[in-house]
Structure formats: C-alpha cells, structure tokens
Amino acid sequence: MRDLRSLETVLWIVRLGGFRAAAARLNTTQSAISARVAQLEQELGIRIFQRGPRITLTAEGTALLRYAEQMVDLREEMLRAIADPASMRGLLRIGISETLAHTLLPRLVQRIGAAHPGIVLDMVVDITPALRQSLVAGHIDIAMLAGTVDDPRAINEPLCSYPLGWLASPALGLPDRPLRLAELTRWPILSFSHDTEVSAALRALFDQAGTPGVRLWGSTSIATMAELARAGVCVSVMQLIVADRELASGALRQIHVTDVTLPDVAFHVSYIRKPDSHVAATIAALAREISGTHDR
Incomplete structure (x- = not known):
C-alpha cells in the first residue's frame, strides 16, 4: 500500500453508497475508483466489496474499514497539529444561519483570509433544517446553525447563544410597561419559519400561556422580520443582537412580556467526520475562538 489514497477511496465508497458517487466526490472517473479498489484488494489478498444491486462490505472489508478510518483520522490529526495554516488550499463550502451571518461571519471571513489565504470560500445563508440536510448530504462542508446535527458522523461543537426578544414599532402605541401576551394578539407574532426548532418552542410556550387568538407567522429572513415590525404589521420575535x-x-x-419567557437560541458549528475534514475542523476551531467558546 503505497499511500492512503486507496483507503480514502474505500471510505468514500462506503459513505456515499457507491463507486459513481465516490468518483464524483474525488473528481475522477468510476473506472479509476474501480482500479484503486482492485489494486488494494490485490495487495491485501482479500475482497473488500460484495458486488450486486447494492454495494456491501465483506467481513474482511468491514475489518479494513475500521483500520482505514483510524489511519485517515490520524493523518488529519497530524495535519491539524503541525501543518502550516497558510498551506491549506481548496474550496470550503460554509452554510450559516442568518443570525450568525450578521454577527460572526464578517470576523470569521476576515480571519480565514488572513490565516488561510489559500482557502476559497463558498457561502450559503439558510435556515437550520436546510443546513442540516445540506451538511449530511455533502452539499456543504461546515454548518453554523441553531442546535446540532443528528448524525453519527457529525461533530457538533458549541459556538454561542443569543437571547430572543419581542420587537415592535413605536407606531403601534403599546404602553410603556410590561405587557401580557393577550395584549399583543391584535397583531400577528412573526418569528422563524414553522419547521424550525425556535418556532416549535414558541408554539409550545404560547400553548402553555393559554392565550387564545395568538397568530404565529413564520419567515426565513431576519431582515423581513425587522422590516415588517418597523412597518407596524406585526410584533417580531428575533435575536436582539441583530436589531441593535x-x-x-x-x-x-x-417589549417586555410577563407571562411568556422566551428561550435563548444556542448555536453550534458542525461538520462531518470524513477523510478530508481537516480544513472544516480547523475553521470550526477558528469560529469557536472568535465566539469565545474555544477549548471551554
């Protein structure tokens, strides 16, 4: 075995479910992937995969996979420990929630450009459910999102936490005193889209408060929440830090509401443990350093 390339190929075939997907991920041909596997099988004197309608590992292939993961992980650990940061190169696809795009991202991009000039960034801003799906599917390399990614391959590290607040236009003429939720039901309550954890938590809180007539609207855009609140269309529930x-x-x-206590929203940085996760792990550590949670 001359290098780790053949072992990495086996890992990608297993994780992506086939030779064709592995070839696309490694930017090569399916025949080249087959040749690498065949060469490794010849060197080791074993059969790694059972061919059929679905690619599966043989018993020997399963044993090989464990060692391959350990060897590739050890190489990644070595690179993180001793590699020159300026030597990192390639495309890094970052998915980030809009809150963090307004708060953390500018400082992170500045630090990446200074410490890792060879890294090319491709950034997408989206809601947490979409970011989770994109990370697991391999469409992005690192996600900064509310909550965590529930996948056995995922590394989830705490990033920061921001409180939610009730925001409204002064034009609504609300009294300058603490209010009860019932006093706000004249207007829709606008927060994050209905398939997010924040929206689910708000619905549960409003149900517990037992206030009839609460209309909870959803949006994927913080800018939209702020704009509609400024226009007096609704009362918005969003992170206070982005409305400074x-x-x-x-x-x-x-607005201070007495009968509903809004939760803080905890953000994490997540990436998938895989053969080329060295860059993602390095940038995750940098994001945690910037947010003040590094090595806590």
Missing part, C-alpha cells in the same frame, strides 16, 4: 441599530435609532422598541 433599529433599537438604538428608535425604529423598533423592545
């Missing part, structure tokens, strides 16, 4: 300018200018005001 609106609060400071008086375009929005924070």
